Amino acid sequence: MSSNKEADLTSAVLLYAVRCLAEGDQQALRSMNFGPKELDALQGINLADLYRADALRVHCLKIDLDREVFWPMLAHLRHQRESEELQRTLIVADAPLDMMQQLFGMSSREYTRWRRVLTLAPSVGRPPELDETDTHTLWYAWQERVQACAEAPLAAVDYLGLYHETDIALRCIWALVQRWEAYGEPMAGAGANQVIEHGP
Template sequence: MPSNKEADLTTAVLLYAMRCLAEGDQQALRAMNFGPKELDALKTMSLADLYRVDTLRVHCLQISLNRDVFWPMLEHLQHQRESEDLQRELLVADAPLEMMQQLFGLSSREYTRWRRLLTLAPAVGRPPELDEADTHRLWYAWQECLTSEDKNTLAAADYLGLQRHTGIGLRSLWALVQRWETYGESVGCIPAERVAENGP
């Protein structure tokens, strides 16, 4: 006999209560209004009893929504979903391992697994060095991003935006921006006109 929604709800809650009992989570059991008699009855329940619940079309539960928990939970799930979507976008755009480790804490094993799931070719070798024109273009785009957002360092979405704006590969882009953030605006990496403005 197929199960029904009432039976599914009761089975899920009874399984949860049995796990709480096994783990000694008395606080959760009290919150569900399980008293000593109910706990004794719960101890005698078998797997066969849970299968028999499928024949019931009623449940013994009072369900209420805790909005103080519900909305933060949904917000957290949305943030997680958006973060995972962004990670996939970055990986498809050939984000290097170091970038994913620093921005998301992704391990090398997770990085490799995701690339396989997304059927991406293995990354080989160092990123190519940018020529002077691309370096200048990236530098200006990087500065504009920092200024417009009033920040000192880029977020993950900013790197994706820079890649789309400049057309420069994420591996080269990441390597150069990290160099600038680490060593500052040295003469070797900023446009010649800025060097002239600052003097020798």
């Protein structure tokens, strides 16, 4: 039995109404204009009736768009989509687990699943220490972003920007920036492990 858009709409709303009835969501039913008689009729609807509705080419509904809900809903969906795209981009760039946990609250299981889905090799071991040139390149790029963010913690897009700007592995960027934020700044002409009280 082939369905059509009218039947799909009717079946979806009737199934929603039946679920509201089963869960005792009277407010939702009233908002859809279901009265006592209609609620009694819903009690007798079964799955076979919903299947038969697939043959209907009419519906009994009045569609009314609530713009006060519609636009915030779309904005929320867009924000979620952009966040998920950013997370995938970071993981492809080999973002470490602790970075994804701190920035997005991602669990280790979800992190592992994404790496598997994206067919990325498992990451093991600590990130390598940077040489003096790369350390200072990252330092100056990081300082520019810190000043632009008015001393606020860097966001995920900032780390991705540092990755593209410096061509330094994201694992190294994360590890070194966390070290700088926690302990201080790198000494001019020294290795990445050394810190002092003032910048170069």
